[in-house]
Amino acid sequence: MIVLGLIETALELVPTELYTHPAVVNTAKHRGKTPHEILLDESLHLKAIQTLPDAEKRGRPDIAHRSLLIALDSVLARAGHLDTFVHTYTGEIIEIHRGTRLPRRTPRFVGLMEQLLLNKRVPPSGDPLLRVIPETLETHLRKIKPSQIILLSEQGTPMAPTQLAKSLLNEANPVVLVGGFAHGSPKSDLANLVDQRVSFDPETLSVSTIVGMLIHGVEQLMDLSTRRFQESKDVG
Numbered sequence: 686m687i688v689l690g691l692i693e694t695a696l697e698l699v700p701t702e703l704y705t706h707p708a709v710v711n712t713a714k715h716r717g718k719t720p721h722e723i724l725l726d727e728s729l730h731l732k733a734i735q736t737l738p739d740a741e742k743r744g745r746p747d748i749a750h751r752s753l754l755i756a757l758d759s760v761l762a763r764a765g766h767l768d769t770f771v772h773t774y775t776g777e778i779i780e781i782h783r784g785t786r787l788p789r790r791t792p793r794f795v796g797l798m799e800q801l802l803l804n805k806r807v808p809p810s811g812d813p814l815l816r817v818i819p820e821t822l823e824t825h826l827r828k829i830k831p832s833q834i835i836l837l838s839e840q841g842t843p844m845a846p847t848q849l850a851k852s853l854l855n856e857a858n859p860v861v862l863v864g865g866f867a868h869g870s871p872k873s874d875l876a877n878l879v880d881q882r883v884s885f886d887p888e889t890l891s892v893s894t895i896v897g898m899l900i901h902g903v904e905q906l907m908d909l910s911t912r913r914f915q916e917s918k919d920v921g
Contacts (some may be wrong), residue, residue, distance in 0.1 A: 686765075687859055687903065688829055689756055689896065692772040692822060693872065694865025695745035698802050699725050706733040722803060724795055741868040743774055748865055750794045751893040753787055759900045760909050767900065771865065772822045777802070785814045823878060831860040833880050836871065837895050838864070841882030846902025849883055854906060863895055 703709050704720040708730045713720045727734055727744035734744045749771060761767040762783075771779040779801065788794045797807060797815075806813040818825075826834065833856050835849065853859045862879070864871050885898050904910070 687761070687767050687853055687861060688831065689767060689769045689899070690772060690822075690826075690860060690862045691749060691752055691769075691865035691892070692862050692875075693742065694749050694771050694773050695743050695867065696749045696771065696773050696798060696802075696865070697725050697743065697775050698799070699723055699730070700737065703730070703733045703737070706730070706736075708733050718799075722799060724799055724802075726795075739774070739869065742866040745867050746795060746798060747791065748867060748892050749798075750787070750791060751891075752863070752865065752896045753781075754789065755893055755897050756900065757781070757785060757787060759904070760913065761900050761904050761907075764909060764913060766903070766907070766909075770825065772825070774866070776821065778818050778820045778822070778825045780813075780816045780818055782812070782814045782816075822875075826860060826878060829860060830858060832857040834860045834862065834878055836862045836875065836879045836882045837885065837899065838870070838882045839884055839889060840870070841884035843887070844883045844885070846885055846898045847906055848902075849885075849899070850902040850906040853903065861899060863892055863899075865892055867892075 699709050699720050709720045712729050713723050716723060724746050725734065725744045726746060730744060734740050737743060753769065753771070756762060756767065756769045759767060762769070765783070768783060769781050771781070773779065788797060801807045801815050801817060805817040807815045820828070835853070853861070885895060
């Protein structure tokens with residue numbers, strides 16, 4: 686089992702200091718909500734975000750959306766070989782139940798994330814598919830008990846996805862972390878948590894591209910498509 690974690694992900698409700706900003710007020714009014722009930726979004730709140738610390742790392746819920754669709758819809762996840770969690774910029778951990786499928790359309794995803802971050806679970810009753818838990822990243826990783834923690838980073842050791850996949854498949858319980866933001870670097874306190882930093886390309890790649898390369902590399906090395914066709918044939 687490989688665990689994928691999106692860390693410091695640019696997914697958060699509008700912070701208190703922006704509740705009265707005109708861009709935020711207009712968005713909330715248009716949607717029939719209050720400012721504290723909506724996601725911070727660079728496409729709507731750029732001028733407001735520019736007044737915040739770490740502005741380059743915030744207000745990009747689309748990054749989480751695209752990356753999670755790739756991860757959760759992958760053959761690797763469907764075959765039960767991939768678990769995923771999200772660590773947000775504000776430090777919350779989002780647990781994702783295995784088998785969860787997210788909305789494809791952006792407005793529905795945004796509404797789902799707003800509901801999740803407000804109520805701390807989705808759905809509100811019964812077994813949660815998504816749940817916010819009050820843990821630090823370090824505590825959550827300790828609970829997973831990883832055999833190795835890899836951070837995919839531009840500053841990492843150059844390595845092909847299949848080369849990393851080979852290493853991961855030799856591990857008992859590896860965790861791969863990817864920054865869930867557009868620009869900048871993860872906080873320095875990750876240094877004590879990570880065993881190795883790896884880079885897939887000399888150029889800056891989008892988070893969703895990196896996630897796709899990682900998953901495809903593992904699927905290729907496992908020859909997962911062939912195995913699944915054979916398993917399907919055997920069942921039939």
